[in-house]
């Protein structure tokens with residue numbers, strides 16, 4: 001995650017905080033679902049990465065049918081606390097017949113700004129006795145909770161993974177290593193691509209495919225209302241990018257690989273002399289530009305081994321670009337490369353590729 005990306009999500013969280021607290025206190029005080037709904041509305045308009053109500057509803061059904069009923073939930077990724085408030089409200093309702101029964105949601109957040117905002121919302125919703133925000137890397141916080149006996153073996157009924165995807169597996173493994181799950185515990189994960197990624201992953205603006213000679217062979221826009229470039233502009237863009245990509249690859253700095261000079265006598269000290277130059281990680285070829293970022297869009301380039309380049313233009317807030325790129329490449333392999341009428345390096349005119357690409361991208365919303 002780049003600093004500018006993190007700054008942006010914190011700025012959105014701060015704007016949401018101002019928006020919620022601009023209403024009279026009683027609008028949301030001790031009304032968790034009203035608060036979740038208000039956060040949802042703001043988050044949808046501003047494309048914030050919260051776990052939206054339809055997914056909460058599905059999770060609520062799963063939690064409600066658990067036997068025994070869930071009492072302890074771990075959440076990886078608090079952000080503004082919207083899903084944590086929902087988990088707290090669900091537990092509160094499930095145990096409304098017995099207020100003595102302890103219910104706990106432990107939610108982990110890296111950012112101090114987000115954690116502070118989440119705590120304010122949780123307090124406003126009247127759930128601060130149930131929901132605790134722990135600031136810092138989730139794995140560290142979880143180890144501490146386990147070490148001090150706050151969370152015991154087999155005590156976790158549900159773990160919700162909604163932080164950066166690269167931490168999903170290690171943090172799930174940590175839960176298992178600490179033996180936190182019991183038979184029947186639930187693990188829920190967002191953004192796993194199935195059954196579909198949330199709207200904040202959108203939008204993918206457009207896709208360009210460039211052949212190994214720098215010629216434009218495919219161009220599609222996926223977002224309505226984009227200012228259109230002319231075909232000539234696209235051809236120039238493809239050719240220019242191809243050239244700049246080649247330049248960036250060739251200017252990748254090489255480091256001297258030093259080998260000791262041959263010794264003449266045993267007493268002569270040996271001085272290493274640069275004998276050759278190689279890339280910092282020999283064996284890994286230098287690539288050209290892989291991504292370009294501006295305030296308004298993110299350009300990601302993936303080059304195949306045969307030199308075909310896929311250029312994806314996405315919103316800077318789109319996080320799972322590698323998943324999108326992988327799928328685009330998979331569809332290209334299936335519907336272009338396996339099309340017996342397609343001639344290599346020529347413009348891609350494969351209706352099945354267009355259809356599956358559009359279908360898959362739509363299914364992600």
Ligand SMILES: C[S@@+](CC[C@H](N)C(=O)[O-])C[C@H]1O[C@@H](n2cnc3c(N)ncnc32)[C@H](O)[C@@H]1O
Nearest residue numbers: 050051077078079082083109110137138163164
């Ligand atoms: C998708 S948002 C969470 C949304 C939240 N569950 C909701 O629905 O309101 C992901 C959050 O996880 C946090 N995060 C990412 N990696 C983390 C980690 N290793 N430990 C703790 N928090 C993390 C990010 O700072 C970000 O605020």
